[in-house]
Amino acid sequence: MKLSELISPDRLSGPDADITGLTLDSRAVQPGFLFAALPGLHVNGRDFIPQAIKAGASAILTEPGVDTGGVPAVFDEDPAARFARIAARFYPRQPEIIAAVTGTNGKSSTVDFLRQIWRDAGIDGASLGTLGVARGQGWVETGYTTPDAAAVHKALDALAVDNCTHLAMEASSHGLKQKRMDGVRVTLTGFTNLTQDHLDYHPDFADYFSSKLKLFLELAPDGSPTIINVDSEWGEQVAEKCSARGLDVIQVGWRGRDWRIREITPRAASQLVTLEVDGKTKRIELPLVGEFQVANAVGAAAMAVHSGVTQDAALASVGKLKGVPGRLELAARTSNGCPVLVDFAHTPDGLDKLIRAVRPHTRGRVVIVFGCGGDRDPTKRKPMGEIAVKLADHAIVTDDNPRSEDAATIRAKIMEGAIGAEEIGDRARAIRTALHQLKPGDTLLLAGKGHETGQKIGDVTYPFDDREEARKAVAGMEGDHG
The missing domain is CATH 3.40.1390.10 (MurE/MurF, N-terminal domain)
Structure with a gap:
């Protein structure tokens, strides 16, 4: 050309x-x-x-x-x-329907849930974000939430050429601020929540928030539907600004005007959810644990409806949703029945929601292994330590991805808040130690790395997968008892 x-x-x-x-x-x-x-x-x-x-x-x-x-x-x-x-x-071609979702937590789950709902409705859809590109049953890892502009448009063009008509994509604050999504013909938008993150990149929270707003105020077409979780002051502010701009605002969540969560009853491996949708009561069973997964699923269902899926079909699909890799993913189960769950939670709010999510499904103790990444917002380290010891019954502070920082210095900052926690720098040893401490009825959480398959130390990424480490450690324990 x-x-x-x-x-x-x-x-x-x-x-x-x-x-x-x-x-x-x-x-x-x-x-x-x-x-x-x-x-x-x-x-x-x-x-x-x-x-x-x-x-x-x-x-x-x-x-x-x-x-x-x-x-x-x-x-x-x-x-x-x-x-x-x-x-x-x-790269001029794009899927006919492009749903873009932004927020601090829940983007990956929401876009993949939307893809699953489309699939159940007979729609050839895909999702694009932190986990890579997903279509049908397959995943292709990309390693970033929002790719650079050339990679974005090349991916959209390839999907459109391959007759993919619907795409759900994550819109990160980095991607929005750096104009990576400019030129994407977004047809509907979504907002999950906003909490502290990426303050190593954004000068302050106001800049982080304004970067997120670009999706709604600059990229969303006039009058297009936007599905907003209003369970926080930030969600309410987004809804107000979208309304003022003339977007078709659909409110979801516990405070949602259009899709309101009325009640959640935890079960062993699922949740009974009572919703009020457009004034009518609906009951569904979500086969996933964690209140935040209800919010993600409800948001995805609302987006599906406003992209052409019938309400009944969308709600029926919620009852069949599968969790996404590294998001409250069951990695292993010990011989005495304790689940080992892996999650990407790496912010204070994410850690808070994660521990609270598993508490209703746990008869015994909640044990958590976590750390904080290097070269990232250092102000969240002490608060994450405080949250871990407050909400979990036992916490082990370990290394995440230290990158160029000294790992011991990162752990020391976390330990300032994690009074009484155990400190084990070697992540594999921390996981093994936690597993040996479990008693019947306990739950083990491995937080921070989720779906990642490497640990970044200095300039080198070493193979490391929390899920594989957990499975190896459990197998080793069973061998010891054999």
Whole structure:
């Protein structure tokens, strides 16, 4: 495709060029590619322009005033937004229905529940986010919540070419602020909740909130449906701003005007839920534990209805939902019947909800193993320690993904709040220790890493999966008793 077809010709500096691909990673440049030299948090893409040119870049997108070595250039004051629009033209096809969900917790479960409901209704749908791309029974890991703009539009184009008509996708605050979703033809939107997270990236909570709002105030089409959980002041604020903008607001949750949760009765491995939907009482059994999963399922059902699924079909599907990888996932069960559950909870609110979720389903003690990631918001470490010792019966503080930070320093900060907790840096040993402490009726929670299959220490990612470690440890215990 000609560069002049991707931009307004008056924006082109230099001769026209044939463009065969797009990337913002200079290491991925191939002959004929457009290289987007975008400013980043730690590095600036303009520093890698010579490397991109050497690799055969046909054009450079960057900020005004940057030397592109005579290669055809596109200069823009907001190159990230321009890159997204270029990607949307280079990969022009998209699924007919695109549901985008934002919030701190619950995005992954909500978009996958929506995909499952569509599948039950005979709709060929997919989900895209932290867990990768899911369609049918398969998953393809991507390693990020919202991919870069080129990856987003390439994925949308590929799905549309393959006759996928519906897509549910996560919209992260990073992705929204960095314009990665610009050009995505969103048809409906959703909001789960908002709690402390990513303050290592956002300067303050106000910036985090305003980044989330971009989905509703900038990307959602006028009059489009938006499904908002209003069980918090943030949800109420989102609902008010969406109403003021003219979106069709559907409120869900305990305080929801349209889909109201009336009662939840925990069972051993499920929950009986009484809802009031459009003024009518509905009763369903959700085959998952945890009150927060009810909120995710109800939000997904409401989104399904506003994407064309009948209400009866959506509610019937809720009764068949399967949990997503690493979200309250049953990894193993000890010989004395204790469940070992793995969850991605890595924020104070997420940890709080996780422990409270399993309490009604636990006869004995709740034991938790958790840590905090390095190079991430350090202010949540002590509060997470406080929550763990307050709500669980026993807590073991261990390493998560230390990254470039000193692991012992991270644990020390958690231990300031986790008074009385046990500290075991080696995560595998922490899991084994916790398992040996379990008594009949207890539940073990392994929190923070969820579906992840690696542990990042320094610049190296070592193979590590909480689920596999739990299964190995349980098998070892049974061998000891054999």
